[in-house]
Amino acid sequence: MKALIYQATGKKALEQRSKPELAAASDAIVKMTKTTICGTDLHILKGDVPTCEPGRILGHEGVGVIEQAGSAMTMFKPGDRVLISCISACGKCAYCRKLMYSHCTTGGWILGNSIDGTQAEYVRIPHADTSLYHISDGADEEALVMLSDILPTGYECGVLNGHVAPGGIVAIVGAGPIGLAALLTAQFYSPAEVIMIDLDDNRLEIAKTLGATSVINSRDGKAIDAIMKLTGGRGVDTAIEAVGMPATFELCASLVAPGGHLANIGVHGAKVTLHMEKLWDRNITITTRLVDAVSTPVLLEMLRARKIDPKRLVTHRFKLDQVLDAYHTFGHAPETRALKVLIEA
Ligand SMILES: NC(=O)c1ccc[n+]([C@@H]2O[C@H](COP(=O)([O-])OP(=O)(O)OC[C@H]3O[C@@H](n4cnc5c(N)ncnc54)[C@H](O)[C@@H]3O)[C@@H](O)[C@H]2O)c1
Ligand SMILES: [Zn+2]
Numbered sequence: 001m002k003a004l005i006y007q008a009t010g011k012k013a014l015e016q017r018s019k020p021e022l023a024a025a026s027d028a029i030v031k032m033t034k035t036t037i038c039g040t041d042l043h044i045l046k047g048d049v050p051t052c053e054p055g056r057i058l059g060h061e062g063v064g065v066i067e068q069a070g071s072a073m074t075m076f077k078p079g080d081r082v083l084i085s086c087i088s089a090c091g092k093c094a095y096c097r098k099l100m101y102s103h104c105t106t107g108g109w110i111l112g113n114s115i116d117g118t119q120a121e122y123v124r125i126p127h128a129d130t131s132l133y134h135i136s137d138g139a140d141e142e143a144l145v146m147l148s149d150i151l152p153t154g155y156e157c158g159v160l161n162g163h164v165a166p167g168g169i170v171a172i173v174g175a176g177p178i179g180l181a182a183l184l185t186a187q188f189y190s191p192a193e194v195i196m197i198d199l200d201d202n203r204l205e206i207a208k209t210l211g212a213t214s215v216i217n218s219r220d221g222k223a224i225d226a227i228m229k230l231t232g233g234r235g236v237d238t239a240i241e242a243v244g245m246p247a248t249f250e251l252c253a254s255l256v257a258p259g260g261h262l263a264n265i266g267v268h269g270a271k272v273t274l275h276m277e278k279l280w281d282r283n284i285t286i287t288t289r290l291v292d293a294v295s296t297p298v299l300l301e302m303l304r305a306r307k308i309d310p311k312r313l314v315t316h317r318f319k320l321d322q323v324l325d326a327y328h329t330f331g332h333a334p335e336t337r338a339l340k341v342l343i344e345a
């Protein structure tokens with residue numbers, strides 16, 4: 001089969017690989033129909049993710065069809081159409097029993113990281129009964145691909161951890177796919193304002209069409225003044241960090257009003273400064289989280305009921321043969337205006 005391989009820092013290629021085989025009775029082999037590329041795949045290619053070794057097939061998102069079901073599986077059979085979660089969960093370990101699937105002792109984020117992933121014709125899914133979801137007839141598979149990772153991430157790490165509430169004021173720093181997923185799912189809770197902050201005017205324009213009440217380009221270094229002006233000097237109830245850089249985390253910390261929440265989503269590769277001399281008396285909560293993908297059933301319901309339209313994040317479409325073009329397009333978003341690129345079998 002064809003598969004996209006992480007070869008070395010900065011190097012990737014479409015290679016021929018043998019089809020994966022069942023390794024445990026709870027595994028499934030899934031024939032991929034659609035996958036996509038995540039900002040985290042770009043982090044891997046930069047060498048930021050040491051758990052992902054050269055030779056790995058990348059990808060942790062997508063939909064497909066069950067090709068083979070392990071003998072212990074009871075929930076799925078060959079021919080079933082499935083949504084793949086970016087997080088594999090055994091459902092039984094102490095972390096899974098606490099619904100913290102991201103830290104499953106035999107799963108978590110392993111796909112396209114410590115085991116081969118979804119940017120291929122076939123993928124082996126461990127703990128398949130508890131890591132796949134049925135796709136109902138007539139469901140839009142392009143929209144569903146957004147539920148493997150980005151929607152649960154924006155919702156769980158940003159909106160839920162950030163306690164977005166009716167009438168609240170939310171600032172989201174970073175208008176990439178993850179920040180925009182937080183914007184879409186924040187609206188479940190009717191916040192009064194959602195202010196998006198980014199350096200890219202195109203992404204800020206898209207944010208406006210997806211429900212942002214105001215947008216700020218922080219290129220001039222005056223985002224804090226702009227937010228204070230918008231909030232009568234008070235700051236925001238929820239600041240969501242969706243970039244993963246010291247400057248954007250520190251910006252979020254400067255924006256939170258007393259009693260507010262700073263919900264970090266970004267993957268950080270460098271230390272940040274926490275200004276406790278300014279924060280100690282502000283009654284704020286700071287959270288971090290690796291997505292648990294525990295909200296997938298809720299998001300599937302919201303999609304079915306047409307309360308969210310994540311397909312609007314899809315900007316480009318490619319075939320698996322063109323996966324290197326897909327990476328180029330996704331990796332040059334300021335010029336190509338890419339958000340999510342779909343890759344079809
Ligand atoms: N916690 C988790 O479980 C989890 C899961 C998936 C992704 N992530 C992380 O979430 C982050 C966002 O992912 P994405 O795919 O949307 O990434 P992305 O790179 O597409 O988007 C980041 C956005 O931040 C903007 N930006 C960069 N520097 C900025 C600055 N100084 N000020 C304001 N905006 C700035 C960019 O213009 C871009 O629009 C990444 O760090 C990713 O690795 C975390
Ligand atoms: Zn991802």
Ligand SMILES: [Zn+2]
Nearest residue numbers: 090093096104
């Ligand atoms: Zn587990």
